[in-house]
Amino acid sequence: MLDIIQRLHDQNIIISGVDQGNKSAKFSYLNRYGNIASFAIPTIVAPAEDKKSAVEGSTETNTIEKKLHLKITSKSLSTVNQERYVYVGHYARNKKGKEEPSYNPEEDTRKNMSASKFSNDLHLITTISGLAVMAAKENKEKIYIPYAGGLPVSEIKELGSEKALESVKGTHTVEFMDGPLEKKAVTLVIDSGKMYGEGAITDLSLNFDIENGELIETSLQERLSETYALGDLGAGTSEMIIFTEEGIDGNLSQSLDIEGTNPYIDRIREKVDNLEEFRALKELFDLDDSERAYQSREEFMSEVIEPSILEVIRGEREYPAFEVRLLKSKKTTDITDLVMEEIRKYANDHKKALTSAWNSAGVDELVLVGGGVLFGYPVFKEVQEKFMELQGQEWVILPDKVEEAPFFTSRGYLIANLIQITEKEEAVLESIN
Incomplete structure (x- = not known):
């Protein structure tokens, strides 16, 4: 696989996976050496000036994603304004007019956190910004991206993968107004790819890793049975994907009717x-x-x-x-x-919903990934230990590296992307030979 990855990289094609989150967007991609690099950008956007101010210039950082003052030109943005000057992520957090996924406590449903990620400018701007950072990290001025990302299961069921992909397809130009890449511009071309239901492809990152361009098995492969429920605990929603001997059960898989971490x-x-x-x-x-x-x-x-x-x-x-x-x-x-009071509420709400959905699905095991695993970890750990005392086995299976749980979805999209691309490339080579 490494030769394919490097050949595509030299052609300015970057294999990646994007998880549009309600707290932060996660990006995982393959560098030229065939290893995974990941980073996150907070899902916060604020309107910006069309030039750098002297005050902004006084703040120095060598981390590209920490200082994003950008000019973004994209037809994917709402027709009102397809050329935007924006602060994004960490740099937008104290700016006037900032926008982040909102939560209305008067609406007691999981859907009010982010009514839709599809064609949502807040998520699109964060995504485009992250892809531009990815290009910059690889010293590319123009990249072609076979897009791999996802939406909540409920949205994918409603829209379908092809329509969902339309929200990011096109040519996007990003100019860095400030920071380490001041005055540099990056062009992103997205003309192909696939959108998945969130969590639907995360099993790949549970079972595999990529090192030096090769897929390697993780220790979880031996621990997982053929049937299991995968809980992907996000900031806005929590998804439950059911895996059977035949693959994903689309009927039983669902967005749980429960809040993500953000309200807590x-x-x-x-x-x-x-x-x-x-x-x-x-x-x-x-x-x-x-x-x-x-x-x-x-x-x-x-x-x-x-x-x-x-x-x-x-x-x-x-x-x-x-x-x-x-x-x-x-x-x-x-x-x-006061923190543990909310963490305990979150963990208790989720252990009930997750265990009920797992039990109803009739599968062997329950696996947890996502940023919510970290947030609820102190209580999940207690439940795990108590369940072990009562039943002599684990309540849930956690990733080998729990601290990397927030990136498992973006890594899953990346691995799926790599498998699809290498299969196509190998088929082309076989037809030539």
Whole structure:
């Protein structure tokens, strides 16, 4: 496979997988050496100026995706404005007019988080930006992308793969207005590909990895039976894909009628904003009541939640401890109790919905992937241990590297993409010979 990957790479064709997330979009691609590289961009977009300001120029970073002030030209964007100056991801989190997937607590359904990812400018801009970053990381000014991505199962069932793909097809131009690639431009050409139901292809990343251009089996291949339920726990939705001896059961596979992680994260952030310590600081500096301790979900997760959970996963501590720094002061405030209250609600809601769907499907095992695995890990771990005591076996099967769970969907799309492309390339070579 490596020779095919390198030949395509030299032709500016990048094999990749994109997971459009409601907290962040995840991108996995193959570099010229046939190894997987992955990165994430927070799903946040804000309107920007048509040129760099002196203030912006004072912030230095060598990480391309950390400073995205872009001009995007694309016919895939809504007809109102197909040429946009935008801040994207990390750089948009404190900008005026920022937009991120919203949650209305008055609408108690999983669908209100993101009514649709299809033809949604917020998701399209984040996706196009990430693909431009991918091209830049590989030192390409123009790339051709056989697109591999997905939508929630409910949307794929309604739209079909071909119509869903139309939302990203076309030629997109991205100019970097600031940051390490200031004044450079990238052209993205997407004229082929496939859209999957979220989670439908994740089994590939459970069973396989790619190293030096070759597919290698993971240890999960030996642990998985032929029938299992795959729970893909996302920020906006949670998907349940049922695998039988004949493959995916499209009838039993579903988007679970349950909230993703974002509403739980939002409630934690709201409680942090209402801490007496933070209110006292806002009063001291005459700050508006709308002032937030953390500017985005992604910032809060990466600075407060994920570090402690990763310590638990690595065995460095038995229980997580969560702390915040208000107004970025050196003093920390412990918020473990209020965080664990929401994590426990999330995990309890999901263990019930997941186990019920798994039991109803009549398959052997339950497998969990996605960013929600990290968020709920402290409680999922407790349930796993208790189930082992009661039944002498695991409640769920988790990936070999739990900390990489958020990228399993994008990696699954990538692996499916690689298999399809290499089969086509090999067929062409055989016909020539």
